[in-house]
Amino acid sequence: MKRSDFPANFIWGTATSAYQIEGAVSEDGRGPSIWDTFSHTPGKTKGGDHGDVACDHYHRYPEDIALMKELGVNAYRFSVAWPRILPEGRGRVNPRGLDFYNRLVDALLEQGITPWATLYHWDLPQSLEDQGGWPSRETAYAFAEYADLVTRHLGDRVKHWITLNEPWCSAYLGYHAGIHAPGQQNFKHSIWASHHLLLAHGLAVPVIRRNVTGARVGITLNLSPGYPASPDPADVAAARRFDGFQNRWYLDPLYGLGYPADMLALYGEAPSVQGDDLITIAAPTDFLGINYYSRAVVRNSDLEPYRFQYVRVGEEHTDMDWEVYPEGLYDLLIRLGREYRPKAIYITENGAAYPDAVADDGGIHDLERVRYFQRHLALCLEALQHGAPLKGYFAWSLLDNFEWAEGYAKRFGLVYVDFPSQRRRIKASGYWFRDFLREAVVRP
Numbered sequence: 440m441k442r443s444d445f446p447a448n449f450i451w452g453t454a455t456s457a458y459q460i461e462g463a464v465s466e467d468g469r470g471p472s473i474w475d476t477f478s479h480t481p482g483k484t485k486g487g488d489h490g491d492v493a494c495d496h497y498h499r500y501p502e503d504i505a506l507m508k509e510l511g512v513n514a515y516r517f518s519v520a521w522p523r524i525l526p527e528g529r530g531r532v533n534p535r536g537l538d539f540y541n542r543l544v545d546a547l548l549e550q551g552i553t554p555w556a557t558l559y560h561w562d563l564p565q566s567l568e569d570q571g572g573w574p575s576r577e578t579a580y581a582f583a584e585y586a587d588l589v590t591r592h593l594g595d596r597v598k599h600w601i602t603l604n605e606p607w608c609s610a611y612l613g614y615h616a617g618i619h620a621p622g623q624q625n626f627k628h629s630i631w632a633s634h635h636l637l638l639a640h641g642l643a644v645p646v647i648r649r650n651v652t653g654a655r656v657g658i659t660l661n662l663s664p665g666y667p668a669s670p671d672p673a674d675v676a677a678a679r680r681f682d683g684f685q686n687r688w689y690l691d692p693l694y695g696l697g698y699p700a701d702m703l704a705l706y707g708e709a710p711s712v713q714g715d716d717l718i719t720i721a722a723p724t725d726f727l728g729i730n731y732y733s734r735a736v737v738r739n740s741d742l743e744p745y746r747f748q749y750v751r752v753g754e755e756h757t758d759m760d761w762e763v764y765p766e767g768l769y770d771l772l773i774r775l776g777r778e779y780r781p782k783a784i785y786i787t788e789n790g791a792a793y794p795d796a797v798a799d800d801g802g803i804h805d806l807e808r809v810r811y812f813q814r815h816l817a818l819c820l821e822a823l824q825h826g827a828p829l830k831g832y833f834a835w836s837l838l839d840n841f842e843w844a845e846g847y848a849k850r851f852g853l854v855y856v857d858f859p860s861q862r863r864r865i866k867a868s869g870y871w872f873r874d875f876l877r878e879a880v881v882r883p
């Protein structure tokens with residue numbers, strides 16, 4: 440499998456997010472986010488790690504763009520930090536926050552790298568959380584105001600917009616599982632949060648189109664295909680419930696089907712739908728972003744409210760203990776193409792954590808990660824050849840960075856970061872990706 444097997448106009452990028460790489464959390468007027476609060480709360484992150492400095496990208500972005508150039512990517516997916524733009528979440532604008540993204544975008548364009556901006560990658564301004572957070576409908580309106588402001592300032596140069604990164608994570612991990620910020624464990628709040636996140640997306644789509652000529656707007660979902668642990672009908676039904684919990688709860692409303700009836704019945708908890716919300720949420724989009732890491736294998740369980748249990752399977756697992764299962768990406772792409780028929784699909788994240796170390800020769804020989812990328816790209820190609828509307832791929836991540844509750848211990852980068860010195864070193868996987876992208880595209 441080589442680059443020239445893919446369409447010549449296929450997008451090849453790397454992805455990051457603001458809180459995971461920028462640092463400079465109190466610089467130039469940035470306000471606190473729920474991840475500042477959460478990561479500084481004892482016991483919430485491994486080793487008490489936080490994003491105060493991270494990869495110091497706020498200051499080192501020219502060097503990081505040079506690395507992207509060296510890797511040969513033609514696109515870069517980053518996120519805009521809401522708390523830099525609107526320190527209280529609404530109202531007062533912080534011009535120095537906007538200035539950073541102006542500088543970043545201009546530097547990317549100068550290097551011929553297309554900027555893809557995610558408006559929300561989990562760093563909700565703390566003051567909005569204090570006023571109710573995503574369980575409050577007001578937060579959806581605040582997001583639309585934020586989207587309006589950012590796209591008015593960057594929309595002349597940034598044409599590709601992702602409204603939200605993984606509403607499932609914000610709603611479920613943040614408000615029910617409690618392992619992500621703000622760390623609530625309240626099922627009803629997680630259901631309301633999921634609705635207001637989708638509503639926020641739907642309110643923002645027309646705003647972005649109004650402000651950005653030639654905008655390409657979408658949303659990024661973390662989707663995992665669910666497989667039953669056995670042919671037992673109870674396990675098959677459990678897999679269907681998992682699929683509703685992880686995938687259909689978001690895909691169905693976004694594609695005009697409303698919330699899945701089986702899940703509404705299972706949850707017995709109605710989202711806080713008002714008026715035309717479902718029409719707003721189903722605003723037509725130009726692409727679906729998918730973050731794929733692994734599949735889920737589940738069996739039946741009486742555990743309320745989801746009534747499934749994960750089963751650990753497979754021979755190969757990453758440092759996150761996620762099964763390496765590229766076939767799941769193929770199955771997912773084919774299903775989405777058939778069942779939801781998005782105009783285009785971009786893999787907005789795919790990658791793996793492995794315990795990287797600098798060898799005696801100064802290199803980082805992350806051959807497992809090279810293999811992970813090769814296998815997943817091969818299945819992307821196969822899905823594309825079988826009709827999936829796949830138009831691009833962003834590797835997660837450009838740099839080792841702050842891996843949320845796991846802190847800095849889990850490394851996903853194509854580029855190794857020695858955090859005390861902030862020195863960057865391209866890993867074997869980065870060199871592999873560079874050579875893959877450099878493959879001479881010989882015109883027939």
Ligand SMILES: OC[C@@H]1[C@@H](O)[C@H](O)[C@@H](O)c2[nH]c(CCc3ccccc3)c[n+]21
Nearest residue numbers: 456604605608661730732788835842851
């Ligand atoms: O965990 C690797 C990456 C994160 O660093 C990204 O910020 C985030 O977009 C992202 N999503 C997923 C899959 C969902 C997930 C995230 C974190 C923890 C568990 C599951 C994996 N990742």
